[in-house]
Amino acid sequence: MNQVLVLNSGSSSIKYQLIDMDDRTRLAVGIIERIGEASGSVADHAAGMEVVLAELEGKLDRAQLAAVGHRVVHGGDRFRGPTLVDDEVCDTISKLIPLAPLHNPANLTLIEAARAAFPDTPQVAVFDTAFHQTLPEHAYTYAVPQSWREDLGVRRYGFHGTSHQYVSRRAAAMLGRRPEEVNMIVLHLGNGASVCAIREGKSIDTSMGMTPLEGLIMGTRSGDLDPAVSAYIARQTGRTAEEIDLTLNKESGLLALAGSNDLRDIDAAAAKGNEPARLALDAYCYRIRKYIGAYLAALGRVDALAFTAGVGENSATVRAGALAGLDHLGIAVSPKRNAQHSKEERYISPYWAETAVLVVPTDEEIEIADQALEVLGRAG
Template sequence: MKQVLVLNSGSSSIKYQLLDMDDRKRLAVGIVERIGESAGSVADHAAGMRVVLDELQEALDRSNLAAVGHRVVHGGDRFRGPTLIDDEVCDTIRDLIPLAPLHNPTNLTLIEAARSAFPDTPQVAVFDTAFHQTLPAPAYTYAVPKEWREDLGVRRYGFHGTSHQYVSRRAAELLGRRPEEVNMIVLHLGNGASVCAVREGKSVDTSMGLTPLEGLIMGTRSGDLDPAVPAYIARQTGRGAEEIDATLNKESGLLALAGSNDLRDIDAAATKGDEAARLALDAYCYRIRKYIGAYLAALGRVDAVVFTAGVGENSATVRAGAVAGLEKLGIAVSPKRNGQESKEARYISPYWAETAVLVVPTDEEIEIADQALEVLGRAG
């Protein structure tokens, strides 16, 4: 039995899964939360790793542990794929902390703790940004001063790359075609949300930018807005850059519009006539629809529109709203198919639609484990 341990560290949490890659099944799943938040909680991610090890005592077989796979949020333009971790890789992740100050430090702490816990087991970093390193220059370049771009790394990087990569490949399988034969628009809709234009298996544009703030309206993030808004708020209120940035990331989006960042609550409230909830839902779907149109233009030909992640997989309301009015472009959902609940990858478009509309459940952990084994195969 070949095992892979997948570790996914957030700013105050560690999600983990232990996978049997021979049978592709989960042996253990868990989360360590509230790391470093209060007295009595887990002090830091190194201590969190010790909690993970305690919880894995029964399921983990060290003699059959092939790899530890780490989700790392930001690889900048340094990493274009999964990478075997060594001291130099750790130093580079550290160099990239200014691009992801909340996540890369905790990613790095967990990597170091895992290397100490499993000194003889290969460790592999899988970067959220790597799939988007195929973006062409016109798609990733911002029209800002040269020194910002060259000295400070200001450009579009994109995120959710592991999910977009997995889902685009699975969607091609559902279509009965190879990824290299298919153009598609993948909608990763969760509390964080992003769109990816995939041409022939490669990312060519994506809605998130230098940070995950750009793009769609999200649970607590504003998404696209006039870049002058923060300066205007600073002048009017005296608030500093850090405070405004925190507001746009943690107190905006659906939460600001409807008082909740849970689409289920918002949908229920809108159905009962709550005007704020209705506006939030309509604005959320409108922004998605705009991106579908933009990426249809960018790709020229779209074989499928694919919904994934928590909202994309479970909200029939959002799926219908996101493609409403696109029937003349060959994009539509069947009310019957769309309304059926299922955990399986499936079509939800009507038979006459020129473009397939699919729901494909994401599985970032399996993708990380697969990529970790792929790296070991190349290294061997």
Template sequence: MTQAVLVLNVGSSSIKYQLLALDDAGEGDRLATGSVDRIGEKGPGTLRHRPADASAWERTEVFASHEQALDSVLEAFRSAGPGLDAAELTAIGHRVVHGGSRFTEATVLDDDVVGTLRELNPLAPLHNPPNITGIEVARKAFPGVPQVAVFDTAFHQSLPPSAYTYAVPREWRERYSVRRYGFHGTSHAYVSRRAAAFLGQTVEETNVIVLHLGNGASVCAVEGGRSVETSMGLTPLEGLVMGTRSGDLDPAVPAYLQRVAGLDAEAVDRELNRSSGLLGLAGSNDLRDVQKAAEAGDPDARLAHEVYCHRIRKYIGAYYAVLGRVDAVVFTAGVGENDERTRVLSTQGLERLGIRVDPVRNAAAERGERAVSAPGAQVPVLVIPTDEEIEIARQTLAALA
């Protein structure tokens, strides 16, 4: 028996969604897929809706808010199909970035759970609010359909204490739950399993470094199917350079800016989350725009890409040391899957570690799961498209079982 699950993956500036029909083993068909990009940004974004058995439906407009974008997604289902009422939805699964210490597994949504999620907004100010918007719109549109929150933080519950503990006062750790949580867990879980299958190995015997590179970005060291280290921390701000987030930063910077610039903690936090990263370095949070500007001779854009890739390369080396043995370095998500230049710059100089990208393989137009490393390389470099939606759908049904 198949069950229809609508998955809403509402990000800081995008929405991805899928309507899936899954069997008891968690396998099945995609009845429709789609995405909306550039939400809340200058200029128009594009909604691309792709029913499995009908023509694609596309709309380009300025999406000023996530509410507007979600309304357009529902209109796409009504206009181009398949009809969500006719699909007889079993459940709707929502990606939620931060579960804090309160949510450690997929959780059925009710008013109390949604209220608790709002309390966690300060931990993920770019993501949890739009996640909750998606939940509210879907609960209003489908009041009789069970809905489940699937948390990015859950996969990282396996982090050892030495990896998740910050060297801060005991009261901060015990009273305020200050620790590393990690994010992009659904992606890291899915991609690490697919990488093991690609290598012809069991999950339990495979060690991989997964690079999830999109507008948000994180690295995860996965040892035998378990997250043992990851770059994001208490919030999604730590780690790699991202679209609008700074990533790693001297923790004294906020106090310094308070002294010399009169900025309070809220202002610094806002700027580090919304005005930093590629946007702060080059004026755009979209790496495609940054690269176009770099090619046109913009020195700020060129530096931004170099900083972006330098940080990735540094983390690869660090996580190689954490794992001791690496069976593959895996690129995934929008940048990781599609940008050949980032894969090259992020692995340059790592040849002594057995990591070497082959220029022909890397530049090939091929898509899907593939190796882009040189033949015979000690450590394969893989591109594995992520599928957070099917991972969310599987966890959604498991929560209702």
């Protein structure tokens, strides 16, 4: 058995890949979208699993399937690594739903559907939050009442952990060093975005918090915000907590500033002199630069910065803007290297820079597959 089926479920989607782990080739890749939406034809993630199975017909040999790997958004403080799924694990994921009400129910439904579809195949859950369980107490603790922290689980958890872990390992390999020898900052910049400070292969701080709302300006999320803003809006407008939460998650960020959450459109509009687009781009890059400065201080020594995900891998404008003015700290991009578009891992820093600046395409699916086999005691 040498194949792993990776199921990466969002709140309204399922991305899947069937990977041959002998040569790490993709035997099947697909996505089911608009799950549970009025405009879609798939009622829920259980029905989505049926669609996945139909699309895998003729491509999947069950006798060769070593494991099914699942992405689960929130593991709270209960899961520190990939975990073999059983009834107790499913029960714990269910109890964590209040921390991720949009994603964990979808993740759990898909896990249960996959267990039914592949009753004799090990199922492994890989948690977005697990990589950040190495945060020191002073980094994950919020200054809020003890009852909130202890009874309600209010603390920093962090997300995108699977991507940060994969990219940090690949970046270390590019430097010709082991992850335990390297300090780095990984910038996962997509529609959702987060920064992670990694010391000797372990996450010590990250920009997302108890939820994915905190931190950087994102496609539709506000990122860092004075907590009193929500109470102020509620008093002034009569809007409910749920309505305000929806606005901050779905109607804010770049969308609110520029009218679009697509950096390509914003970059093009800014180049033509569109003022809202220019402001959005400036604010986006400035927020990233602030976090880089904070994590430089937290780490003390930084060997590399790695850009990844859709924006990080493809936007030369954002990469240059995020690092503007950091030359005196030994951090810079080479205009020529930065402008070259490629899907390969690459250096974009000039020869004189003390800190390597890298672009590392993320691969969460292969990381999930590797971790699934790790749980089973096999090397991918």
